[in-house]
Amino acid sequence: MNTALNLSSGPHVRDRWTTRFIMHVVVLTLLPAAAVGVYVYGLKALWIILASVITAVGTEFFFDKLTGRPDTWMDGSAMVTGLMLALTLSADTPLYVPVIGSIFAILVVKCAFGGLGKNFVNPALAARCFLLISFPSTMTMYSVDAVSSATPVAELSAGNVVNITKMFLGSAGGVIGSSIIALLIGGMILWALDIIHGQICFSVLAGFVVFLGLFGGKGFDPYFLLAHLCGGGVILGAFFMATDYVTSPVSRLGQTVYGVMIGVIGAMFRVFGTAADSFSYSIIIANLFVPLIDTYIVSKPYAFRKKAIAIQNGEEKKPLLQRIPKPVIALTVIALVAGLALSGAYSVTKDTIEEQRLAANKAAYQAVVPDANSFEALDEQVSALGGEVYGSGFGRVYINEAVRGTDAGGNLAGYAISVTSNEGYDGTITLYVGVSADGTVNSISFTELHETPGKGMICGEPAFKDQFSGAKVSSFTLNSGSGDAKIDGVTGATVTSRAVVNAVNAALDFYQNSLKGGA
Numbered sequence: 001m002n003t004a005l006n007l008s009s010g011p012h013v014r015d016r017w018t019t020r021f022i023m024h025v026v027v028l029t030l031l032p033a034a035a036v037g038v039y040v041y042g043l044k045a046l047w048i049i050l051a052s053v054i055t056a057v058g059t060e061f062f063f064d065k066l067t068g069r070p071d072t073w074m075d076g077s078a079m080v081t082g083l084m085l086a087l088t089l090s091a092d093t094p095l096y097v098p099v100i101g102s103i104f105a106i107l108v109v110k111c112a113f114g115g116l117g118k119n120f121v122n123p124a125l126a127a128r129c130f131l132l133i134s135f136p137s138t139m140t141m142y143s144v145d146a147v148s149s150a151t152p153v154a155e156l157s158a159g160n161v162v163n164i165t166k167m168f169l170g171s172a173g174g175v176i177g178s179s180i181i182a183l184l185i186g187g188m189i190l191w192a193l194d195i196i197h198g199q200i201c202f203s204v205l206a207g208f209v210v211f212l213g214l215f216g217g218k219g220f221d222p223y224f225l226l227a228h229l230c231g232g233g234v235i236l237g238a239f240f241m242a243t244d245y246v247t248s249p250v251s252r253l254g255q256t257v258y259g260v261m262i263g264v265i266g267a268m269f270r271v272f273g274t275a276a277d278s279f280s281y282s283i284i285i286a287n288l289f290v291p292l293i294d295t296y297i298v299s300k301p302y303a304f305r306k307k308a309i310a311i312q313n314g315e316e317k318k319p320l321l322q323r324i325p326k327p328v329i330a331l332t333v334i335a336l337v338a339g340l341a342l343s344g345a346y347s348v349t350k351d352t353i354e355e356q357r358l359a360a361n362k363a364a365y366q367a368v369v370p371d372a373n374s375f376e377a378l379d380e381q382v383s384a385l386g387g388e389v390y391g392s393g394f395g396r397v398y399i400n401e402a403v404r405g406t407d408a409g410g411n412l413a414g415y416a417i418s419v420t421s422n423e424g425y426d427g428t429i430t431l432y433v434g435v436s437a438d439g440t441v442n443s444i445s446f447t448e449l450h451e452t453p454g455k456g457m458i459c460g461e462p463a464f465k466d467q468f469s470g471a472k473v474s475s476f477t478l479n480s481g482s483g484d485a486k487i488d489g490v491t492g493a494t495v496t497s498r499a500v501v502n503a504v505n506a507a508l509d510f511y512q513n514s515l516k517g518g519a
Helices: 017-039 042-068 077-088 096-113 124-136 152-157 164-169 180-192 200-215 220-231 233-241 250-272 278-298 306-313 326-368 377-382 456-460 494-515
Strands: 374-379 397-406 412-421 429-436 441-448
Touching: 017 042, 017 077, 017 180, 017 233, 042 096, 042 152, 042 278, 077 096, 077 124, 077 233, 077 374, 096 124, 124 233, 124 278, 164 180, 164 220, 180 233, 180 412, 200 220, 200 233, 200 250, 233 250, 233 278, 250 278, 326 412, 326 429, 326 441, 377 397, 377 494, 397 494, 412 494, 429 494, 441 494, 456 494
Parallel strands: none
Antiparallel strands: 374 397, 397 412, 412 429, 429 441
């Protein structure tokens, strides 16, 4: 009989559930949300899911082969990453987006840091944030029944009413994995099996709700809170992403602090931010604090006697400031000084900044309504639109601002209308449209145009934009029609040309229906 001792590295207490088993359970609990997404958005959602999952698994497979590593692609973690990423995308997303995102998630965020267990942030969320930065216009393309629309959270931010029932079921628009009931079913199964920690997911929801109730402007109104909980990836993030073993704290208290941090930061973005889908960033930020949380919030070991350890280390009578690491004190002081300096600089310069802003606005108005000497904001007409996508035939276009210009004698000189199209090739396009008192288009002037150099950017040159000047039409057409209504698009930049024409047409429609007659 062999009586030799068998020494092995920790942990010495092992669970019967393997990583592979847990990952496959997570995939199964995500399938209901994926199935609802495919049912609501059709086969295009299925192609995005397949492209994302196959790319994620394939990337890890080839990385393992090229580097001579064990076949970690078989543990199911890459499949979970690809599926989670796909569920955070719109069904209108081009297939190259999930492919690029999955490659980034696996190759850069996971494998480059040593593989499973070594990544410091959630790979799927990091990939989503990467895609939001790289393809801002493409990542905000949402539609319901083939009609472009804002997400429910964007509608909430604009003060509009949303249908909570549709949000709960997953048919209100947004990302593929937006079915709250399907996500809750999957999340509760994981919690019941003790695969995820309730300290994290429920503290995320608690922190989110409490902050919204205190600072959201509606108090603890059930409709308001429930609508926010059902939108913007809160449930998906709380149950499936924040609970990632690798990027969450070890101790129960640390997990609670971590969850509350995610909820509060997510609610802050929702209340004070401008992006409707910023909950991903709150989890990423909290991921970065996990090492600090694990350092200062440690579970009490068995037989631990705090007083004895303090006496042994000579720390029993040390003042509190001596026990705080010096780098922490230095960083705190630097942050306070920098904050006070910035606040002081802002207080001193805010009046000058406001004067410059007003002067810049007046210059923009003057560029498209040259005969006007003074301008009056028409806030009531613009506010009546509720911040929604304007009309139904102009794509994702928004009316930002409208002013009425008068000449030196107080006579109506025309209107300047600021309009934004979110359907540019590389981002948003914002421009002013000047309309004279008789409905003639004076000119257009771009304030935001970041299209492809040599192609889309040509739309900002006189050869293209001067086609609108002097035309008195109800709408323009791209590359068709005749006379002043026809606009010749820029070769190789049809998407940009169409976005500009739609934006101008939306401004003309707004003029004809809301401003005409000297309103």
